[in-house]
Amino acid sequence: MSSKLTRLIDVAKLAKVSTATVSRVINNSGYVSAEVKERVLKAIEELGYQPAKAARFLAKSRQNFKISIVADDWVLKSITTALDEFYSIVYKGxxxxxKNHRMSIxxxxISSWDRGVDGFLLMGGGITKxxxxxxxxxxxxxxxVDQYIPGLKVDCVVSDGYDGAVFAVDKLISKGLKRIVHIHGPLSHFGFRDRYDGxxxxxxxxxxxxxTYEFDEISDNMGVIIDMMLRNYGKxxxxxxxxDTAAIRAMDELKIRGYSIPEDVSIVGFDDIMSASLITPKLTTLKIFKYDLGSIAARRLFNLLMGEETHPIKISLFTQYIERESTI
Amino acid sequence: MSSKLTRLIDVAKLAKVSTATVSRVINNSGYVSAEVKERVLKAIEELGYQPAKAARFLAKSRQNFKISIVADDWVLKSITTALDEFYSIVYKGxxxxxKNHRMSIxxxxISSWDRGVDGFLLMGGGITKxxxxxxxxxxxxxxxVDQYIPGLKVDCVVSDGYDGAVFAVDKLISKGLKRIVHIHGPLSHFGFRDRYDGxxxxxxxxxxxxxTYEFDEISDNMGVIIDMMLRNYGKxxxxxxxxDTAAIRAMDELKIRGYSIPEDVSIVGFDDIMSASLITPKLTTLKIFKYDLGSIAARRLFNLLMGEETHPIKISLFTQYIERESTI
Known part of the structure; x- marks a missing residue:
């Protein structure tokens, strides 16, 4: 092994590939042909390149990390106006x-991100593959952050929809309820798919x-869905x-049709948005820990910058079942 | 807020509950009645108890953490004989x-664990709710470690079966294959359920x-399953x-029946056990990163001991698709 600090670029030069390709080989992410991979691994061996050590060395010699949060317009607006109850809290985390870890944000x-930073937090559903x-x-x-793209193998931090759904449905069943309907958003969003699977x-x-019934809050009418359910499936x-949005709208439509909540139908949501505890009856829901979502994502990025435990992982935060008035 | 270091036990005394109950309230895990919770929160407020700070203080004043790995007989034997290709590698991680973080192991x-340690790593499928x-x-x-129990909300580190399955099936489909059968272990094991869902x-x-066909490697005969599949579904x-075990047995039974692998049928496994690269043809599979599973679990426990980011999480390690000879 060479004792001086070999750089990524030296490996790339020797292997006759881009630094991005070397990075892909090191991180086991993205496609690299077997032949190119072999070449990169040989170069790494020959030069005695140690990515984790290099990163740590770099990290410890620095005063400060520059981090960029990349997000779409809607998420950025949520953060800066602090009116939103979700992303502004994640941002606080x-x-x-x-502040405590030498990182400036x-x-x-998404349309104008630049590479002059040390690391990236990509936030929200607007982040594409x-x-x-x-x-x-x-x-x-x-x-x-709050986004996961199946098969990409990129570090991510999300809330655990599967676990929350299992907990909520088990809870309802423990009260003797059997005819439990799931009204879900588009399954192309992993967050909805995960809850659906649970x-x-x-x-x-x-x-x-x-x-199950699909409800897209942008284009679908909940009244139509509730009528269809009552007609084809019954109460x-x-x-x-x-x-929570879907749960609250379903509750409204049932109340309009003369049903009592929770006596006739129990309702459970997911998220714990502010209105969940302001409406009547107050909504039982699974609370997502938004602040922790942010702080755990920031720690994960910090670990990666320090070259610690760099194997890509998905971190899922467990939710908490908040029992209010919309369930028996 | 009180300036001296208040202990968990002071909170428990004031609230007239056990320290375990206080811990449940602080960690939001396990059942606590609303009334008891209220009492504990009041006591915490009154005494100015700060669990994260207390843990950090304790952590930094200590020379060493004593950690216990609790596992069933089979896993412990795997570790100590180092013959096993799975848990002995996790243990190494x-x-x-x-060694580098003042923790002794x-x-x-599972039948004789004792409480005289600072933290626990509970390892393998033998760990019950x-x-x-x-x-x-x-x-x-x-x-x-390598175990997750839905709905329990306890920190855990596992490999990501869902993501691996998505990646493998996408890969097969990208080669023009459509009639893809999944042979899976008992779905009561989350590991199998997760891959099934993907x-x-x-x-x-x-x-x-x-x-899909269920195959329990302890009690089922793969020959019977392959015959049933060929009869009812076709090739x-x-x-x-x-x-990998299920994949290798399916491959054997198909070869016995005159099919060529991968010309007639492509085969993909999951795990990357040693025999996967020793058989003919060599098995394409999703590799689980056993060493990283261990080191990431140890870091998570270390963070918890230091009182850092204590909200309970599930960490899933992405797998890697290893293309060998059993797929076209």
Whole structure:
């Protein structure tokens, strides 16, 4: 092994590939042909390159890390106006951790991010697969926040929808309810898919029939969905919504049709948005820990910058079941 | 807020509950009645108790942490004989991290664990819900390793079966294969359920029909399953096994029946056990990073001991697709 600090660029030169390719080989992320991989690994061996050590050395010799939060317009607005109840709290978690760990934060729009920083936090559902690949190619550490893209193998921090759904459905069943309907957002979003899978697995485990309706809050009318459900399936004993918005709208439509909540139908949401505890009856829901989402993502990025435990991971925060008035 | 260091036990005394109950309230884990919770929170406020600060203070004033790895007989034997290709490598990851972080490790059997340590790593599929609850009640940090129990909300580190399954099925489909069968272990094990969900979601996303067969390696005969599949479903273009053992046995039975691998049927496994690269043809599979599983679990326990980011999380390590000879 060479004793001087070999750089990524030396490895790239010797292997006749880009630094992004070397980074892909080191991080085991993205496609690299077997032949190119072999060449990179040989170069690493020949030069005695030690990525973790190099990163740590770099990290410890620095006074400060410059971090960029990249997000779409809507998320950025949520952060800066602090009116939103979700991303502004996640942001607070990031900021508080960063203050204590020599990281300075800047905000960048997805359409105009620049590479002059040490690491990236990519935040929210607006982060696409293409954008992640592009930013990963800089070779700098990347952590997705409140977003996960299956099969990409990029570090991410999300809330655990599967676990929350299992907990909520088990809870309803423990009260003797069997006819539990799930109203969910588009399954192309992993967050909704995850909750859906947890609901279906739990119903099956108890021997009950899963019954699901899709509701896209941008284009669908909840009244139409509730009428369809009542006509084809009958009155459910409980409705589990894949977010609070869907649960609250379902509750409204049932109340309009003369049903009492929770006597006739129990309702459970997901997220714990502010209105969940302001409406009547107050909504039972699964609380997402937004502040912790931010601080845990910031710590993960910090670990990566320090070259510690760099194997890519997905971190899922458990939710908490908050029992209010919309369930028996 | 009181300036002196208030202890958990002071809070418990004032609230007239056990320290385990105080710990449950602080960690938001396990059942606590609303009335008791209220009392504990009041006591915490009154005494100015700061659990994170207390833990950090304690941590920094200590020379060494004593950690116990609790596992069943089979896992402990795997570790101590170092013959096993899985848990002995996970253990190596734990040991290497511990050496650099003032943690000493001892091994304990699930039937005779003792509370005289600072934290616990509970390892393997033999860890039950009841055991986790019992050990959590000591109020000490706990991390499950290679085990996750839905709904319990206890820190855990596992490999990401869902993501691996999505990646593998996408890969097979990208080669023009459509009739992909999944042979899976018992779905009561979360590890198998997770891979199953990833397979089903990916087939559905592409508009293909999922087709699954359950195979319990302890009691089922793979020959019988393969005959049933050939009779009822016909020849598949690919088989995705939920572990390497299932994939290898399916491959053997197909070869006995005159099929060529991968020309007639492509085969993909999960785990990357040693025999996967020794058989003919060599098995394409999803590699689990066993060493990293151990070191990441040890770091998580260390963070908890230091009172850092204590909100309970599930950490899933992404797998890597290793393309060998059993796939076209």
């Amino acid at each position: 990031i900021i508080d951790f960063s 800047e905000l960048q729009d 293409e954008l992640v690949k592009e930013i990963k190619d800089t070779g700098k550490p990347v952590v997705l 609901y279906v697995a739990t119903m099956e485990r108890h021997g009950f029939m899963p019954r 459910p004993e409980a409705i589990f919504g894949s977010n | 734990i040991i290497d991290f511990s 001892e091994l304990q059997d 009841e055991l986790v609850k019992e050990i959590k009640d000591t109020g000490k940090p706990v991390v499950l 397979y089903v979601a990916t087939m559905e996303r592409h508009g293909f029909m999922p087709r 598949p273009e690919a088989i995705f096994g939920s572990n």
